[in-house]
Amino acid sequence: MTTDAAYAPELAALNVAIDGAAQWLIRQCRFAGRFEYGYDARGVPMQRYNVARHAGALYALAQFGERPSTIAVDPTIDAASRYLATACIRTVPGQADCFALWGDPEGRPLEAKLGAAGLALAAWCGMDANQVWRPPVKVLSGIGAFIASLQDEHGHFISKYHASKGGMTQWESLYYPGEAALGLTRLYAVDENPDWLDAAERALLYLARKRRASGRCEPDHWALLATEALWPFAMERKALLEHAVMIVETMLAEGQSSGALSRCGRTTPTTTRLEGLLAVRSLLPPGHAVTRSLERMLPAAVAYSLRARVVGGLHEGAVQRAPERSVDAKATELRIDYAQHALSAWMAWRDGATHIEGAGAKRG
Template identity: 35%
Template sequence: MERAAKKTGFTITIVVTIIIVLFIVIFVIDWLPDRKVMPANDIREFIEVAHVEQVDSLTLTRAINLAGSYLSDIMLDNGQFVYRINLDTTVTVKPGYNILRHAGAIYALCMYHDLTGDTLAFETAQKAGKFLTKATIKPVGGKQDLLGVWSLPGILRDKSPPELKLGGTDLGLVALCSLKKLDPGVVSLDTLKKMGNFILYMQKRDGSFYSKFYPYKNGRDDSWTSLYYPGEASLGLLMLYELDPQKKWLEAASKGIDYLDRIRRGREAIEADHWALMASELLLRNFDMKENSEEKEKIINHAMIVCRSMIHAKADFSKISDFHGCLTPDGRTTPTSTRLEGLLSALTYIPLNDTAAIEFILATINDGTEFLLHAQLKDGPHAGAITRGFIPASELASGVFIYGDKRVPEIRIDYIQHALSAWIQYYNLFYAASSRPSLPSQK
């Protein structure tokens, strides 16, 4: 009897304890701040529900206008840009030019004109596009149906023999497709299709690509490989597909992204491939996903792998540091810009039901955007430019630079182009009207 009574008392104690614990849990949950259940219908609704603090729109628009104006201001009479300068007058700037970055500048100027209607940006993009087509686009290996963007010693200002980098034609196609949407007469569709044919000619059966073509050797060459070229190629082909909806462009782009998915699956650290993220946005927009739901899932999963790798590898600067928001430990600006381009594209198609992941991506984007805004030159003859690395205001004012790396005060067209492209993507995604972006221009 005594043992039974003890057992009964013990059982009652356990039951009472469970009831008390449940009451406490319910009470605490009831007093937690209200939070709506995800997913939201779109990223803007997500931000509103999650109370994510965004970059100030006026600060952003000023930066966009300054950068867009600066790119136009450094256009030369022959259609090239002032490629590189250094704010440190004690540094000798080596001559050189990169036609891939020239194409990237055209792409950014087209984005800027599309956003603002800026006439000077449009005229600058036209002029740069004409230089690209007349000076660099030529037949490949005697094949008249193939056109490529050649790296030529007279343009590069070095003694290297002529060669074709796949990336040059990739980004040349991106630039000229962007320009043709604004000015149909600037380049013929036939030229763009022949550039697309060259990219297809450089693609292997597994979806990968030869990176270079040497006219004086054996033609296609893969002794050096860039894992960024497949993403660039896919983006160019998809932009061509929107102008010329032939299935071969879409299928080749899909093969390129599928190749990247296969070689990256299961890896922890992968390339910060913003081009692939941007290409995936267009691929998902143009692919018939009703009949290819598994393909859609693969594309999105690959994008999530790239995004996670970017975020896991990002630098961790304190909030009081001038470098807070920079995504690489070296304090450079452009790696942050390119990662933002990719992450912003990914936000247009990755599922919003993974609340923690989306919030982390948004925080990374906002911090990175603030870092770039902080790094932009605000006044003086180079207002609107972006230097290779962040420079404190005291050094900018004195002109005395204390960093050991003399390239930190360097200004190059791609530093500006990538920051401008990222800022415009940010504005379009979070602030622009759903019908057509609108932003008052300074011009």
């Protein structure tokens, strides 16, 4: 882990933050595995359910479960995994081999989002099936087939699918393609079908071409996470690396003297960008200007995000929308995705963001 005398948090404090965020997410998992979404700035529960947020929380807890800990996280992972599968997985009309995660948790399929499918795959395919429950490989591959069905020959994804209307092209998500690419890459670990890697790489290369042509690059942390996961198998590393550098430069350009990695100052834009930056930093050229800037800014960003922790009280360990009200009037709002992204970022920082480099594995 990179250290800096002025900014680097003490390891003990970081461990407390990591354990606290995981424990808060565990406490939020109720109703036979369904997550309580969050609380507004007045402390009132938000009466909603979001399948993508559920999958994201499961993804972070699965990461936490991979690391040594005295906290019993497996029962929560097991319950949340079963709920997500039972309530949301349904076949796609007319495509018996495709499974989607539908947005209605009561089992009345209407709309399925690309991002929810990608995140669920990323979570499930990172789990040890001998310790916690996850859907059978046949179902996981069916989710991969659904994702692939939303992609055209150029690598572009449709973001939403409606049960009666099919693919919906009028709305595109910034993050769903990266989430899909990450999920497909992780799927390869349990189903060694090279089509998953091909689809993931085509998705990232499409984003690279689109952003290079437009001259506009968004702070797409999921694309960075997918790039890191795909790297050992990638065929077009040069193009992927150029794309990653573009995203990193975009993120660093919004860095603030406070340590925030966005001009808005909210917590989650900083923690999500931390996730992406930590994922790809070992892939970046040594001595490159972007690498030097990155190493200088990372400790400050981690310290900034830690200021948003809730210390004491009913929501001990939760993560606020912003570190203080001067940044955002809704600073004390709490949501599971705020904790999810902070937990993943803090674990990556603590781990030192290790990477596999060199020739890498070959596609089957």
